Amino acid sequence: MKKTAPTIRDVAAAAQVSTATVSKYINGAQRFSPKVEAALASAISSLGYKSNPLAKSMITGRTNTIGLSVLDITNPHFSSILKGANRVANDQGYSVLLVDTEETPSRERRTLEDLSLRVDGMIVFSRMREHEMAWMTEIDKPLVFFGSLSELPLPTVASDDHSGAFMLSQHLRMLGHKRIAYLGFSKSRRDEERLGGIRECLDAAGLPLTIYDADAPSLAEGERLCASIVLGSERPDALICYNDLMALGFMKEAENLGVAVPHDLSVVGFDNIPYGKYTTPALTTVDLQSERMGATAMEKLLAVIRGEPVEKLTRIAPQLMLRASTMARRA
Amino acid sequence: MKKTAPTIRDVAAAAQVSTATVSKYINGAQRFSPKVEAALASAISSLGYKSNPLAKSMITGRTNTIGLSVLDITNPHFSSILKGANRVANDQGYSVLLVDTEETPSRERRTLEDLSLRVDGMIVFSRMREHEMAWMTEIDKPLVFFGSLSELPLPTVASDDHSGAFMLSQHLRMLGHKRIAYLGFSKSRRDEERLGGIRECLDAAGLPLTIYDADAPSLAEGERLCASIVLGSERPDALICYNDLMALGFMKEAENLGVAVPHDLSVVGFDNIPYGKYTTPALTTVDLQSERMGATAMEKLLAVIRGEPVEKLTRIAPQLMLRASTMARRA
DNA sequence: CTGTTAGCGCTTTCAA
DNA sequence: TTGAAAGCGCTAACAG
Numbered sequence: 001m002k003k004t005a006p007t008i009r010d011v012a013a014a015a016q017v018s019t020a021t022v023s024k025y026i027n028g029a030q031r032f033s034p035k036v037e038a039a040l041a042s043a044i045s046s047l048g049y050k051s052n053p054l055a056k057s058m059i060t061g062r063t064n065t066i067g068l069s070v071l072d073i074t075n076p077h078f079s080s081i082l083k084g085a086n087r088v089a090n091d092q093g094y095s096v097l098l099v100d101t102e103e104t105p106s107r108e109r110r111t112l113e114d115l116s117l118r119v120d121g122m123i124v125f126s127r128m129r130e131h132e133m134a135w136m137t138e139i140d141k142p143l144v145f146f147g148s149l150s151e152l153p154l155p156t157v158a159s160d161d162h163s164g165a166f167m168l169s170q171h172l173r174m175l176g177h178k179r180i181a182y183l184g185f186s187k188s189r190r191d192e193e194r195l196g197g198i199r200e201c202l203d204a205a206g207l208p209l210t211i212y213d214a215d216a217p218s219l220a221e222g223e224r225l226c227a228s229i230v231l232g233s234e235r236p237d238a239l240i241c242y243n244d245l246m247a248l249g250f251m252k253e254a255e256n257l258g259v260a261v262p263h264d265l266s267v268v269g270f271d272n273i274p275y276g277k278y279t280t281p282a283l284t285t286v287d288l289q290s291e292r293m294g295a296t297a298m299e300k301l302l303a304v305i306r307g308e309p310v311e312k313l314t315r316i317a318p319q320l321m322l323r324a325s326t327m328a329r330r331a
Numbered sequence: 332m333k334k335t336a337p338t339i340r341d342v343a344a345a346a347q348v349s350t351a352t353v354s355k356y357i358n359g360a361q362r363f364s365p366k367v368e369a370a371l372a373s374a375i376s377s378l379g380y381k382s383n384p385l386a387k388s389m390i391t392g393r394t395n396t397i398g399l400s401v402l403d404i405t406n407p408h409f410s411s412i413l414k415g416a417n418r419v420a421n422d423q424g425y426s427v428l429l430v431d432t433e434e435t436p437s438r439e440r441r442t443l444e445d446l447s448l449r450v451d452g453m454i455v456f457s458r459m460r461e462h463e464m465a466w467m468t469e470i471d472k473p474l475v476f477f478g479s480l481s482e483l484p485l486p487t488v489a490s491d492d493h494s495g496a497f498m499l500s501q502h503l504r505m506l507g508h509k510r511i512a513y514l515g516f517s518k519s520r521r522d523e524e525r526l527g528g529i530r531e532c533l534d535a536a537g538l539p540l541t542i543y544d545a546d547a548p549s550l551a552e553g554e555r556l557c558a559s560i561v562l563g564s565e566r567p568d569a570l571i572c573y574n575d576l577m578a579l580g581f582m583k584e585a586e587n588l589g590v591a592v593p594h595d596l597s598v599v600g601f602d603n604i605p606y607g608k609y610t611t612p613a614l615t616t617v618d619l620q621s622e623r624m625g626a627t628a629m630e631k632l633l634a635v636i637r638g639e640p641v642e643k644l645t646r647i648a649p650q651l652m653l654r655a656s657t658m659a660r661r662a
Numbered sequence: 663c664t665g666t667t668a669g670c671g672c673t674t675t676c677a678a
Numbered sequence: 679t680t681g682a683a684a685g686c687g688c689t690a691a692c693a694g
Contacts (some may be wrong), residue, residue, distance in 0.1 A: 008689095058385045058670055073410055076405065339671060348681080351681055389672075633666090
């Protein structure tokens, strides 16, 4: 609890050198005579001097901070993205400033515009449609976006949701499922991609698809919508859920309703959150490699910041995780 | 992509006033004549002026940023804490700079000391023992700590782990369990408190307690240790796990091993992570109210920052969540 | 190798 | 109600 923290001038005075020398010394920008370096070292430690990062940032224009905006940090998909991104950032001397938009895009633009003034770059996961995002290109800071973009010239990192969905559908089809349903979440930009992959597969096989739509990508929504899917006259024999959270909620409620998974109905999801492996039955899902996506986005952003050239789109291949929630039938 | 962002001086020139006037105007520190305010408003919007927060921070010494340090952001307990803390921070105009120590305390001190120079205050969750934490009181920034402290004069927010553990044990005891075991995590500072609560209950009833210790508070560890707990000659009839993650991992593996929960063995945990409700059987646990803890810690910190007096310790009462993983026996 | 000199963009007395 | 002036703590040419 010092009265006033020592400044670079105090150090300069104590070591009998100029502030420029102190500055260069602490930044390792230059070597000095042993005598000077010794004086500097002792002055710094005896004063307990710490360089003020704010002053430094103001002049260099760099904050060593990256903004990361996600939709809901309690969703394991996003926690993992954050984990991966944060690890890479830390390794390279950066910190992460988090924005959790909590699925409410109203203040998103303001929030991100403000954020952009305090960071060296940002990584954004958003529900906005591409045409609502033009302002992002105006932001005068490097930015990496999660998801693929057709128009906007922004570097992106995306999972291949179309092919992940195709794989999942193909898998269900080959196991003999005939009445497949999709419990989607149309507010998401990835919903269409997943739906596209499912349709491509089922259309080719001449199989019908029933679609349900959730209001939120959550455990509670999967639970809530279960009865209407499972207790109708046309119960599907397989359900593809928009994500694992919904799948887990659905499976629990199905159990309560006396519908056995996978005996009566197969269930699959997306994301490969850790918990899907620990339910009974364990959930078959598409691993989107969340942590790796976060790490890749951060690597890409830091490359942009360093001025290195980067691909516009980095795709991360999804991977099917076969588990017990899926069962062969009519074989 | 402007060449150079407009500064307060550009605005002053465009509006024909001094920079001091612009400064006061944008900060709402003072009202001006309608003529001046109009000129200011139009100059600001036509130039697209944005106040540079770095310059402002340097001079005011406030960054409107709070540092939050947690042990593992993919653990739902911490995601929820972050959620609660972030929400409160945002509501009051603050952002959260996240530190994920990833259960490795080696660089923790350095990281936090550096962090302290970039934020207005910080909230810390740490595995450090109290005597290793004295340096925290030297940090010249408000700080709120998670967990109770006996010596250090730091404001804290803590769950009452002792009483939570007591409740849990009492519950098991009243259901007739006789051979209770604890799968703990001794690296954690809360492990002792939980163990204390368990012991207080069991000792009073003259019941023995077997203790196992995990290397990490994770799903994988619960899974790994299951066999040695369950396949020994003295299988317990109830297991209290350090947290829900371990409990879920344990339950899954128990199933694989042919041990039925709760028929053969009751299992309970701590935290009340959302996923415990969606397994079969659903997990009985102690709700530590993670999100509320995060929110409370942030409220407390912001109060300290505003200079308001705060209690040293805020305790959040834990709550027992009864679910199917526990069963009456020998009744 | 080391120092001098200008500021970065903003806030803040203090005067007018 | 408005402005002049003095920096915040630091870096970045440029000189020597």
